[in-house]
Amino acid sequence: MKSIPYGRQTITEDDIKAVVDVLQSDFLTQGPHISTFEQKFAEYVGSKYAVAVSNGTAALHLCALALGVDEKTRVITTPITFAASANCIKYCGGEVYFADIDPKTFLLDINKVKELIESKPKGYFHGIIPVDFAGNAVNLEEFKKLADEHNLWIVEDACHAPGGFFKDSHNIDQYCGNGNFADLSIFSFHPVKHIATGEGGMITTNSKDLFDKLTLLRTHGITKNATEFKNSQETVAQGPWYYEMQTLGYNYRLTDFQAALGVSQLTRANDNLSRRRELAKRYDEAFKNSTVATPISVEGNAYHLYVIKVKNRLALYEHLRSNQIFAQVHYVPVHLMPYYQEQGFKKGDFPLAEAYYDECLSLPMYQSLTEQDQQFVIDTVLSFTER
Structure with a gap:
């Protein structure tokens, strides 16, 4: 696969x-x-x-x-x-x-x-x-x-x-x-x-x-x-x-x-950016009636990442990997890194950032991603989250 x-x-x-x-x-x-x-x-x-x-x-x-x-x-x-x-x-x-x-x-x-x-x-x-x-x-x-x-x-x-x-x-x-x-x-x-x-x-x-x-x-x-x-x-x-x-x-x-x-x-930057926006639009459409929370859609978004939020993030992450879809998490909150905790920061300092981290997952997003592969990602996410 x-x-x-x-x-x-x-x-x-x-x-x-x-x-x-x-x-x-x-x-x-x-x-x-x-x-x-x-x-x-x-x-x-x-x-x-x-x-x-x-x-x-x-x-x-x-x-x-x-x-x-x-x-x-x-x-x-x-x-x-x-x-x-x-x-x-x-x-x-x-x-x-x-x-x-x-x-x-x-x-x-x-x-x-x-x-x-x-x-x-x-x-x-x-x-x-x-x-x-x-x-x-x-x-x-x-x-x-x-x-x-x-x-x-x-x-x-x-x-x-x-x-x-x-x-x-x-x-x-x-x-x-x-x-x-x-x-x-x-x-x-x-x-x-x-x-x-x-x-x-x-x-x-x-x-x-x-x-x-x-x-x-x-x-x-x-x-x-x-x-x-x-x-x-x-x-x-x-x-x-x-x-x-x-x-x-x-x-x-x-x-x-x-x-x-x-x-x-x-020389291809604008074409690549247009392609990323097309991919994001397809994700938006696919997830609009699901339990998957999608990013706010704004005209100028460059879509380096396409981040969704799901309640069962770890289980979905592992399910995607079992299907050779290597989603990622961006990012572990910086204030919870041990180095910054040594500076005095602690869990609970920034509850909105921490709540975001608990549910976020970055789906595949790159200009050479084919529609077939993207559809496989979409189907795999929906088959899991809608169970």
Whole structure:
């Protein structure tokens, strides 16, 4: 029996050719395909700048560094996300706070965030990291108003949502990562994501200052731009070979062959997104009269995941696996991880997130999923849940 995973990359002959061409070229890393990928991705999401990095976690870490997160920094995020959304603050010594989710969208609840902010003295918090969970875009216009009121920055974790958007107050599509409301946005190119490069990530912004900091931080804090040198010739001999490490940075670079794969995948991004939305619509229709709870359907959802809620989640999970359908759970609430429990969080702190976790299950969702395989998934779910 053929197995059906919850997510899968699609690699075409054009993708393979793009990678092979780079492997046969002079540059495997730090070559011309990096800037090409950055430019094309910025155009895709509508931002001014994009910085390619080694993965989504590196992207989050660099955002925290560029924003000056340190041991005095306090940041709010959602417990329903991958741990990296919170960990990036801890990497820099900062303090993480969680706010509960909206049970209808599974997204960070702005009202809970507002309550948390107002429960502390003015100036207590410094930033918010909303997550476009499962591909459903956070309404960043609303978060921006709240952030401006309290002088907070916003980092949008858009790993699940390239091509996703929300409707603003003027009914304009605001695409994830366009920089109109968030200071920085980050994306991941892990194989199960819309655009796959194996590993890899991207940061987008409309701030030239943040862009410059990010490009320095991702390459050991080193610059080769003579106009930016701080040393004089009297201090150290300089020539075409000269470079300066001006801050403590990291090696968070992307390779050229990954970038070439990303550029090739970008050419199909809109088609792939349309296919995901078609699959989601079929799931919606199939489950509308069942006991299966489906995600709220919004126009701009990028559907990285298709999450259902069922009362007997473990039994259904095992039933699907017995039929070679490898559904997954996204995510174990971050505040219940032992590391964060050691920070003082405990079960019962965020009841809506915990209730979501007790019933959530991610069904197969990827652009190459055939209608026949999807129907098998649907039939298998319904045959079990309607018993």
